[in-house]
Amino acid sequence: MPPLDQSPWTREGYLSLKGTADIRGAGKVAVNSGALSVGFAVACNTDVTSGVTLGVTGGPTAQMSITYPPALVIGAQVLPNVSTTLRPGTISDVSFGSKKLAAAHAGVELDGVHVKVSGCLGPVAVRAYVSVAISTPLNDNTIHVYGKPHYL
Template sequence: MCWWLWRRWCRCWVLGWLRLLQGGASADRSVTRASADGWKVTATKSGERVVRVHPLNNAPWTTKEAFLSLRGSGGCRCGTSPVMAGSVSTGFQVGCGAHFDSLTAAVSAGPTAQMSISYPPAVVIGGQVMGTVSANLRPGTIEVVDFGTKSFVNGAAGISLDGVSLRVTGCVGTVAVRSFTRVSIGTAGNDTTVHVYGKAREL
């Protein structure tokens, strides 16, 4: 009986680590909406992968690491009023679910978690350090990490990310990420913005 329980425990432990390390692709998704002046505006997120890895500091209970890949694209068609401006933005929302106030004194953790993303060009979110994005990720909140904005050329544009390193430290509990792509156009009479989101993934 004890041997059977030991084998079962080992199997669950190995499968859990494999699920943690394998990451995986997320389905491509597009959203199309009509603007007030007749334009069909499309936002697409594709090629999304969130590959979870064991943190280099060997502290998986307070540090989460992953490599992110994503393409955000979009465009507009079939309208009549001239488009004066159009752009595509893409990135990830990152959330830390633990509330540090509820932890016991035995847990060594500060009031905020630290997030670092290595992606040039760096985006300033709370601070900029040597080409990486750094932010204070408050427990119970969501930080929007925008990797950039590309203006339309001939009615379309896109941004691709491959193997961007994400590290969240000091968050005891669940860390979740969710991709997004935002497409905006402006005409003389209307501004229109369309979003598409990926599935939330836990690190």
């Protein structure tokens, strides 16, 4: 979708995500606690947050040629310039919600979450993730599941 600010350095979109965790079966060790987290990894290709500088340089010029007949050329020169500092893009994990397990179940569902990235040249990629962490008397375990990248 086109960004609302119409900037070529902004990407904008609406995201949806659903994550659930269920503990099933009879394990050897009871689960003390657990939590579910959902979010998106957001990646910018090239960072241009330093801004853009526009300028003009110019001044008089003179040129003399040794020819017959001798020639002298006087003029003016105007040179526009545009400059910016390009930096490598970044990848940020943005958490959109978490829920503690209750009765061996947790769920988080998001629909139409607005995401905007500014100061980015090139594509912006988003990848959904769901993390489930559980704790037992013997171990702490975390499982991460990632979706396919999508582009804003």
